[in-house]
Amino acid sequence: MSKVVELERVLELVKDGMVVMIGGFLAVGTPETIIDKLVEKGVKDLTIICNDTAFPDKGIGKLVVNKQVKRVITSHIGTNPETGRQMNAGEMEVDLVPQGTLAERIRAAGAGLGGILTPTGIGTVVEEGKEKILVNNKEYLLELPLKADIALLRGSKVDAKGNVWYNNATRNFNPLMATAADVVIVEAEEIVETGDIDANNVVTSGIFVDYIVKEGK
Amino acid sequence: MSKVVELERVLELVKDGMVVMIGGFLAVGTPETIIDKLVEKGVKDLTIICNDTAFPDKGIGKLVVNKQVKRVITSHIGTNPETGRQMNAGEMEVDLVPQGTLAERIRAAGAGLGGILTPTGIGTVVEEGKEKILVNNKEYLLELPLKADIALLRGSKVDAKGNVWYNNATRNFNPLMATAADVVIVEAEEIVETGDIDANNVVTSGIFVDYIVKEGK
Amino acid sequence: MDYREKIARRVAMELEDGDIVNLGIGMPTMVANYVSDDIEVILQSENGFIGMGTAPKAGEEDKDLVNAGAMPVTVKKGACFFDSATSFVIIRGGHVDATVLGALQVDAKGNLANWMIPGKMVPGMGGAMDLVVGAKKVIIAMEHTAKGRPKILKECTLPLTAAGEVDLIVTEMGVMEVTDKGLVLKEIAEGVTVDEIKAATEADLIIPSDLKQMNV
Amino acid sequence: MDYREKIARRVAMELEDGDIVNLGIGMPTMVANYVSDDIEVILQSENGFIGMGTAPKAGEEDKDLVNAGAMPVTVKKGACFFDSATSFVIIRGGHVDATVLGALQVDAKGNLANWMIPGKMVPGMGGAMDLVVGAKKVIIAMEHTAKGRPKILKECTLPLTAAGEVDLIVTEMGVMEVTDKGLVLKEIAEGVTVDEIKAATEADLIIPSDLKQMNV
Numbered sequence: 001m002s003k004v005v006e007l008e009r010v011l012e013l014v015k016d017g018m019v020v021m022i023g024g025f026l027a028v029g030t031p032e033t034i035i036d037k038l039v040e041k042g043v044k045d046l047t048i049i050c051n052d053t054a055f056p057d058k059g060i061g062k063l064v065v066n067k068q069v070k071r072v073i074t075s076h077i078g079t080n081p082e083t084g085r086q087m088n089a090g091e092m093e094v095d096l097v098p099q100g101t102l103a104e105r106i107r108a109a110g111a112g113l114g115g116i117l118t119p120t121g122i123g124t125v126v127e128e129g130k131e132k133i134l135v136n137n138k139e140y141l142l143e144l145p146l147k148a149d150i151a152l153l154r155g156s157k158v159d160a161k162g163n164v165w166y167n168n169a170t171r172n173f174n175p176l177m178a179t180a181a182d183v184v185i186v187e188a189e190e191i192v193e194t195g196d197i198d199a200n201n202v203v204t205s206g207i208f209v210d211y212i213v214k215e216g217k
Numbered sequence: 218m219s220k221v222v223e224l225e226r227v228l229e230l231v232k233d234g235m236v237v238m239i240g241g242f243l244a245v246g247t248p249e250t251i252i253d254k255l256v257e258k259g260v261k262d263l264t265i266i267c268n269d270t271a272f273p274d275k276g277i278g279k280l281v282v283n284k285q286v287k288r289v290i291t292s293h294i295g296t297n298p299e300t301g302r303q304m305n306a307g308e309m310e311v312d313l314v315p316q317g318t319l320a321e322r323i324r325a326a327g328a329g330l331g332g333i334l335t336p337t338g339i340g341t342v343v344e345e346g347k348e349k350i351l352v353n354n355k356e357y358l359l360e361l362p363l364k365a366d367i368a369l370l371r372g373s374k375v376d377a378k379g380n381v382w383y384n385n386a387t388r389n390f391n392p393l394m395a396t397a398a399d400v401v402i403v404e405a406e407e408i409v410e411t412g413d414i415d416a417n418n419v420v421t422s423g424i425f426v427d428y429i430v431k432e433g434k
Numbered sequence: 435m436d437y438r439e440k441i442a443r444r445v446a447m448e449l450e451d452g453d454i455v456n457l458g459i460g461m462p463t464m465v466a467n468y469v470s471d472d473i474e475v476i477l478q479s480e481n482g483f484i485g486m487g488t489a490p491k492a493g494e495e496d497k498d499l500v501n502a503g504a505m506p507v508t509v510k511k512g513a514c515f516f517d518s519a520t521s522f523v524i525i526r527g528g529h530v531d532a533t534v535l536g537a538l539q540v541d542a543k544g545n546l547a548n549w550m551i552p553g554k555m556v557p558g559m560g561g562a563m564d565l566v567v568g569a570k571k572v573i574i575a576m577e578h579t580a581k582g583r584p585k586i587l588k589e590c591t592l593p594l595t596a597a598g599e600v601d602l603i604v605t606e607m608g609v610m611e612v613t614d615k616g617l618v619l620k621e622i623a624e625g626v627t628v629d630e631i632k633a634a635t636e637a638d639l640i641i642p643s644d645l646k647q648m649n650v
Numbered sequence: 651m652d653y654r655e656k657i658a659r660r661v662a663m664e665l666e667d668g669d670i671v672n673l674g675i676g677m678p679t680m681v682a683n684y685v686s687d688d689i690e691v692i693l694q695s696e697n698g699f700i701g702m703g704t705a706p707k708a709g710e711e712d713k714d715l716v717n718a719g720a721m722p723v724t725v726k727k728g729a730c731f732f733d734s735a736t737s738f739v740i741i742r743g744g745h746v747d748a749t750v751l752g753a754l755q756v757d758a759k760g761n762l763a764n765w766m767i768p769g770k771m772v773p774g775m776g777g778a779m780d781l782v783v784g785a786k787k788v789i790i791a792m793e794h795t796a797k798g799r800p801k802i803l804k805e806c807t808l809p810l811t812a813a814g815e816v817d818l819i820v821t822e823m824g825v826m827e828v829t830d831k832g833l834v835l836k837e838i839a840e841g842v843t844v845d846e847i848k849a850a851t852e853a854d855l856i857i858p859s860d861l862k863q864m865n866v
Contacts, residue, residue, distance in 0.1 A: 096775060099775070119742070173733070
C-alpha cells in the first residue's frame with residue numbers, strides 16, 4: 001500500500017497545541033509546502049522542535065511570523081529577528097539547546113534511550129537544572145530524550161514505501177526526527193518507484209514514515 | 218595523499234596487548250585478509266571488541282582458535298565452541314554485552330559522549346556493578362563508552378581518501394568502530410577513484426580512516 | 435503437521451498487516467513461511483536490514499547478505515540496509531511491532547531466560563535483551579516442555595534475558611497470555627486436555643470460560 | 651591589508667596538512683582563502699558535510715548545498731554528506747583538529763562568550779558549544795577590542811559558551827596563547843607596541859623573552 005496521500009489529508013493531522021518536529025537547517029531540507037499550508041490553515045499554539053527558526057520569509061520562520069508558535073526548542077534563532085522579538089516580548093518561549101545536544105536528544109528518543117551524557121554545556125547556563133554525572137573523573141550533563149507528536153520532514157527522493165534519500169545538505173535533522181515522532185510525514189521533492197533507491201543508499205527506512213506528500217508548486 | 222598501503226605496513230601497527238575492534242557480524246563484513254595475516258604473525262594477548270566470535274575457521278574465530286585473544290568484549294559466542302571452551306577453562310576472559318548496548322557504547326566513544334542510558338539489561342545480570350539512573354520514573358543502566366587502540370574494518374568500496382561504502386549486510390559495526398579507535402584500518406574489497414562513490418552515499422567519511430589495504434587472494 | 439510447524443503457524447496468525455517483525459533463530463524463523471498472503475509483514479534482521487525475503491536459490495547466495503543466524507537470505511524490493519546502531523534504534527526504540535523468540539524458561543510474570551545455562555552453555559544474549567525490552571509485543575515460540583520437564587515456570591531459575599516483558603507464549607499444547615493476574619490459557623491444542631497442559635506447566639494456568647481451541 | 655584579512659591570514663598559518671577544520675561564520679570563514687597551497691585542509695560544515703569547497707559561480711548555486719551560514723558553497727571530490735547526529739559525532743568526538751570562531755569576550759582562563767548578550771542579542775549557541783568542547787584546538791579570531799573596549803578580559807562577564815577550552819587568540823594586534831599561567835603574548839603585530847596591546851587588553855599578558863613579530 002502506498003503511503004502517498006494528498007496534502008489536505010496530512011494537514012488535518014497537525015492540531016493546535018501539538019509538539020511538532022520540523023526538519024531543515026536554515027530552511028534547507030525543510031518541507032516548505034506543508035509549512036505554507038499550515039500558515040494558511042492557521043493551526044496555533046505549536047511547540048516546534050527544530051535546528052533553527054530560519055528566516056522570516058522562509059521555512060519555520062513563517063510559522064513564527066504568523067504567531068502560530070507557543071514555544072520553540074532550537075539551537076539558533078539569530079537569523080530570524082521576529083523570534084527574538086517575540087521572545088523578548090514574552091509572546092513565545094524559546095529553549096536554546098546546543099546543536100549537538102539537540103541532535104542526540106532527538107536520536108535518544110527514537111532509540112529508546114533514557115538519555116545521554118554530554119560534556120557540552122558544562123560550566124555554562126545550559127547546565128542549569130540538569131543532573132551532572134561524573135564518569136572517569138570528568139563531568140557530563142545528563143540530557144533527556146525529545147519526542148514529538150508529529151514530524152514534518154523533507155526528502156529529495158521518496159519511494160511509495162517511504163524510503164527516503166536526501167540530497168546534499170538537506171539531510172541534517174530529517175533522519176533523526178523520523179525516528180522520534182508518533183506520526184511522520186515526508187514532503188517529497190520527487191516520488192520514485194519502490195526499488196529505485198538502492199537499498200544500500202536509503203537513509204531513512206520506510207518503516208519510520210507514515211505519509212508522503214508531493215512538494216507543491 | 219592516498220591512504221592505500223601495503224598489508225605489511227598495517228600489520229606492524231597491531232601489537233601484543235592492544236585493544237582491537239574488528240568489524241563484522243558472523244564474519245560478514247570482517248577483514249579476513251588482515252586476520253589471516255595476524256594469525257600468521259601470531260600477535261598475542263589481544264583484547265577484541267566485536268559483535269561475535271564468528272566460527273572457528275572464519276573471521277575473528279581464527280584468532281580465538283590460535284589463542285591470540287586474552288579478552289573479548291562481545292554480544293555472542295555461541296557459533297564458536299572454542300570461545301566457550303577457553304572461557305570455561307579460564308584461558309580467556311569473555312565480557313558479554315547486549316548487542317544494542319555494544320553498538321551504543323562504541324558509538325558513544327566515537328561521539329565524545331560520557332555514556333548512554335539504556336533500559337536493556339535491567340533486571341538481569343547485565344546490571345551488576347552498573348549505575349542505575351531513574352528518568353521519568355523508569356530505570357535505566359548507565360553504559361560507558363568503549364574505545365580501542367586500533368580498528369580493523371572491511372569496506373566494499375573504498376576510495377583513496379578513505380571514504381567507505383558497504384554492500385548489504387557487511388555494514389554492521391564497521392561504521393561505528395571507524396569513529397572509536399585511535400588508528401583505523403579498512404580492508405577494501407575494491408579500491409575506487411576518489412569521487413566514484415557519490416558523496417551522498419558515502420557511509421564512513423575518509424576523515425575516520427588512516428590506512429587502506431586491498432583484500433588479498 | 436509436526437509440532438514446530440504447528441507453533442510457527444499459530445504465531446504467524448498473531449501478525450498484522452504492516453507489522454515490523456524480528457524473528458529469532460530456529461523455530462521463530464519458520465514463522466515467515468506461514469504468514470497469510472493477504473497481509474504484508476516486514477522482517478527486520480538485526481545484523482542490519484529491513485525487508486528480508488526468502489532464502490535464495492542454491493547457487494544464488496550473496497556472500498554479503500545473510501540473516502542474523504548467518505544463513506543466506508534475500509531482500510525484497512523497498513528494503514533498506516543500515517549499521518548496528520541504527521538496527522538497535524529500530525529495536526530498542528519501539529519501532530518493532532513484534533518479536534518471536536525461543537526460550538529456555540519463561541514464567542508467570544513474563545520473565546524470560548533464553549541466553550545462558552551457567553557453567554554449561556553460554557552463547558551470549560546477542561540482540562535478544564534489546565529485542566525483548568524494545569519490541570511492542572514479545573511472543574515466545576517453543577516446545578512446551580524440555581525432556582518432559584516444564585519450561586513454563588512460576589519463576590525462572592536461569593539468568594534472565596529480561597524481566598516482565600513477555601506477552602504471549604505459543605507451544606504445541608496451547609497459547610498462553612501473560613496478564614497482571616498470571617498466565618491465562620487462551621487456546622488449547624486439539625487432543626490436549628486442560629489437565630494435561632496443567633501437568634506440563636509449573637506455573638498456575640488461569641482457565642477462562644471462553645477457552646478456545648488452537649486452530650492452525 | 652585590512653585587519654580582517656590580517657587575522658584570517660595569521661589563523662590560516664596555524665592549520666596543518668590534513669587537518670579537519672570547522673570555520674565559524676564571518677571572519678573565520680575567510681580563513682579558507684588563505685590556506686597555503688602546499689597543504690590540504692579538510693573543511694567540515696556542521697549542517698552536514700566534510701569537504702567543503704569554494705563558493706559557486708553566480709548562477710551555479712545548488713539550493714541543497716549551503717554552509718552553516720546559509721551561503722551557497724560547493725564540495726570537493728571525496729566529500730561526504732551526513733545527518734546532524736553524525737556531524738556532531740565528528741565535532742564532539744574529537745575528530746575536528748581545529749575550530750576557528752569569533753568571540754564577544756574571551757578570558758585569561760580560556761573561557762569564551764560568543765552566543766548571547768542577555769536582554770539584547772540572543773542568537774543562540776548553534777553548534778558553537780559542541781565545537782569549542784570537542785575540537786582539539788580552539789582558535790579565536792576577532793578584533794582586539796569592541797568600540798575601544800577590551801574583549802580579552804580577566805574573566806568573562808557574559809554567559810559562557812564553554813569554560814577553559816580556548817587555546818589561541820588571534821587579533822589584529824597579536825597572537826596570544828592560553829596557558830596554565832595565563833595569557834602569553836606569542837606574537838605582536840608590526841607597528842604595535844607592547845604597551846599598546848597591554849592597554850587594549852584587560853587580562854594580564856605574559857610577555858616572553860622570545861616575543862616574535864606577527865608576520866602575515
